[in-house]
Amino acid sequence: MKDVLTTCVYCGCGCGVYLHEDQGRICGAFPSRNHPVSRNNLCVKGWNIHEFIHHPARLTEPLLRKAGHLTPVSWDEALTYTATRLTEIRDQTANQGLGVLSSAKCTNEENYLLQKFTRAVLKTNNIDQCARL
Numbered sequence: 709m710k711d712v713l714t715t716c717v718y719c720g721c722g723c724g725v726y727l728h729e730d731q732g733r734i735c736g737a738f739p740s741r742n743h744p745v746s747r748n749n750l751c752v753k754g755w756n757i758h759e760f761i762h763h764p765a766r767l768t769e770p771l772l773r774k775a776g777h778l779t780p781v782s783w784d785e786a787l788t789y790t791a792t793r794l795t796e797i798r799d800q801t802a803n804q805g806l807g808v809l810s811s812a813k814c815t816n817e818e819n820y821l822l823q824k825f826t827r828a829v830l831k832t833n834n835i836d837q838c839a840r841l
């Protein structure tokens with residue numbers, strides 16, 4: 709069992725949190741005593757931050773709605789469909805028909821890449837994320 713220091717991703721406070729790892733699974737969380745922001749404290753979201761990682765309802769493969777039902781598809785099919793539809797919508801709406809909502813469960817680097825994609829490829833500033841609050 710080992711503990712890994714990381715940053716809580718649920719909001720912009722950036723509390724320091726240790727994750728318990730045991731045999732390849734994250735099984736608990738506790739606050740960093742010396743962290744300059746959180747100083748040995750976490751809110752209820754931080755104490756439970758590990759629960760989504762191995763949650764059985766977490767999506768593990770791409771799904772595409774076919775005949776009204778979400779159907780597992782390959783990454784190639786999902787990405788091709790998504791790129792085609794985003795391009796169509798962007799071009800039909802003069803860059804104003806799309807908006808992007810990012811996730812606090814992404815890393816800072818992933819969120820940075822998403823805002824670059826939104827502005828440079830989708831050509832809109834319609835992007836937001838809950839952790840900016």
Ligand code: SF4
Pocket residue numbers: 716717718719720721722723746749750751752753754755
């Ligand atoms: S959600 Fe709670 S524990 Fe996580 S960074 Fe925000 S205040 Fe800290």
